[in-house]
Amino acid sequence: MLMNRAETGLVNSPPRRWLQRWYEVPVLLRFGGRLIPGARALEIGCGSGYGSQLILERFGAATVDAVDLDPAMIRRAGKRLARYRDRVRLAQGSATDLRAALDADDESYSAVFDFGIVHHIPDWRKAIAEVARVLTPGGRFYFEEVTAHALARPTYRRLFDHPTDDRFSAEQFLDELARRGLVLLGSLTRIQDDYLLGVAAKPISTGGDT
Numbered sequence: 001m002l003m004n005r006a007e008t009g010l011v012n013s014p015p016r017r018w019l020q021r022w023y024e025v026p027v028l029l030r031f032g033g034r035l036i037p038g039a040r041a042l043e044i045g046c047g048s049g050y051g052s053q054l055i056l057e058r059f060g061a062a063t064v065d066a067v068d069l070d071p072a073m074i075r076r077a078g079k080r081l082a083r084y085r086d087r088v089r090l091a092q093g094s095a096t097d098l099r100a101a102l103d104a105d106d107e108s109y110s111a112v113f114d115f116g117i118v119h120h121i122p123d124w125r126k127a128i129a130e131v132a133r134v135l136t137p138g139g140r141f142y143f144e145e146v147t148a149h150a151l152a153r154p155t156y157r158r159l160f161d162h163p164t165d166d167r168f169s170a171e172q173f174l175d176e177l178a179r180r181g182l183v184l185l186g187s188l189t190r191i192q193d194d195y196l197l198g199v200a201a202k203p204i205s206t207g208g209d210t
């Protein structure tokens with residue numbers, strides 16, 4: 001679901017940028033570390049591209065592919081990220097179908113980033129399935145998410161537009177990651193039952209029985 005004007009303004013405001021750079025990125029780096037040299041990263045729901053910039057500069061990705069449902073956001077991201085030239089590839093499309101949006105093969109990214117986007121997706125489980133599909137074995141899913149508890153708050157309901165059915169608690173989000181074979185690294189940061197930040201990994205197969 002697309003953001004309304006109030007949320008677009010908030011997401012692109014200096015305080016939100018500050019929070020993302022100085023709080024969210026350090027927490028995610030503490031849990032998941034920087035990326036391996038040469039890493040291909042994917043950002044789902046890239047908005048105006050500030051997260052992709054941080055993925056390149058702070059997480060050390062070699063390249064970032066980024067997708068957003070909103071063509072206006074992709075245009076804004078294109079302007080912000082133009083200086084990275086062919087290190088960035090942008091596409092309009094849905095995180096629930098990364099093959100259609102980016103022609104993303106199975107096991108093609110060493111890291112996927114979600115800066116507050118999965119709670120915007122009606123079929124959010126499909127998006128998690130896609131994240132798990134495109135991650136390489138050993139790859140990492142860095143996430144910052146908003147729970148049903150936050151979305152039910154009067155301020156959220158009054159100011160912003162989000163899907164209302166079948167939203168998730170922190171536990172339900174983690175259960176879905178586990179169902180798709182993703183394993184939480186270290187612990188999780190929760191803020192008042194409203195927000196969660198963490199990193200999950202796709203295990204490297206040990207090859208099974210011989």
Ligand SMILES: C[S@@+](CC[C@H](N)C(=O)[O-])C[C@H]1O[C@@H](n2cnc3c(N)ncnc32)[C@H](O)[C@@H]1O
Nearest residue numbers: 001045046047068069070094095115117120121
């Ligand atoms: C709260 S904003 C976050 C934007 C950006 N990640 C940030 O932190 O600034 C959510 C973004 O998700 C996008 N979005 C919503 N549903 C989507 C979907 N199914 N696939 C990809 N992007 C989606 C919206 O257009 C919006 O840009």
